Amino acid sequence: MPEQVKMKMKIQCPSCSSKLDVTELKPFTVFSCPRCGNEVTVPMRFQNYVLEEYLESNGGIHSYRALDEKLDREVCVVICEASDDHPWDQLERYLELVRKVASVSHSGLATVYSCGRYEAGVYVASQLLVKPVRDDVLADRMDWREAKPLLLSLAKALQKAAEAGVPH
Numbered sequence: 001m002p003e004q005v006k007m008k009m010k011i012q013c014p015s016c017s018s019k020l021d022v023t024e025l026k027p028f029t030v031f032s033c034p035r036c037g038n039e040v041t042v043p044m045r046f047q048n049y050v051l052e053e054y055l056e057s058n059g060g061i062h063s064y065r066a067l068d069e070k071l072d073r074e075v076c077v078v079i080c081e082a083s084d085d086h087p088w089d090q091l092e093r094y095l096e097l098v099r100k101v102a103s104v105s106h107s108g109l110a111t112v113y114s115c116g117r118y119e120a121g122v123y124v125a126s127q128l129l130v131k132p133v134r135d136d137v138l139a140d141r142m143d144w145r146e147a148k149p150l151l152l153s154l155a156k157a158l159q160k161a162a163e164a165g166v167p168h
Contacts, residue, residue, distance in 0.1 A: 051065075055076070080125045
């Protein structure tokens with residue numbers, strides 16, 4: 001996870017709109033609003049994104065639900081720091097692949113908004129998928145009539161990826 005320089009941070013309680021100074025609290029700390037008692041989560045700033053919710057970690061790769069402050073939209077930000085497990089040359093290849101994926105437009109793929117390097121690693125900002133397609137595919141009660149359009153859509157996406165030179 002990226003190192004953060006201490007900057008003054010104030011947020012609003014989503015329940016009562018009280019201004020809360022959270023400068024001294026660690027990102028993703030959950031606390032009760034002193035005015036209304038509603039639970040509030042401390043966000044973390046990363047470039048022009050406000051990381052609002054920690055989603056998951058897998059092998060040193062961290063995912064967050066975030067707000068893109070420049071465009072006022074919800075995004076998924078994935079951050080990977082350079083390490084022995086993720087050396088810079090591997091991260092550069094990853095960014096190259098992400099840029100190829102960004103050239104593919106398909107309703108079954110998350111849109112890549114931006115990607116790049118930062119001082120400690122790389123990041124990708126993409127469309128936040130509320131319910132990933134894989135959740136539908138793996139559902140116990142899905143029959144062929146429901147699965148067929150998903151599988152056809154996936155096949156089209158893979159074809160477009162192949163045409164764009166994206167290995168899959």
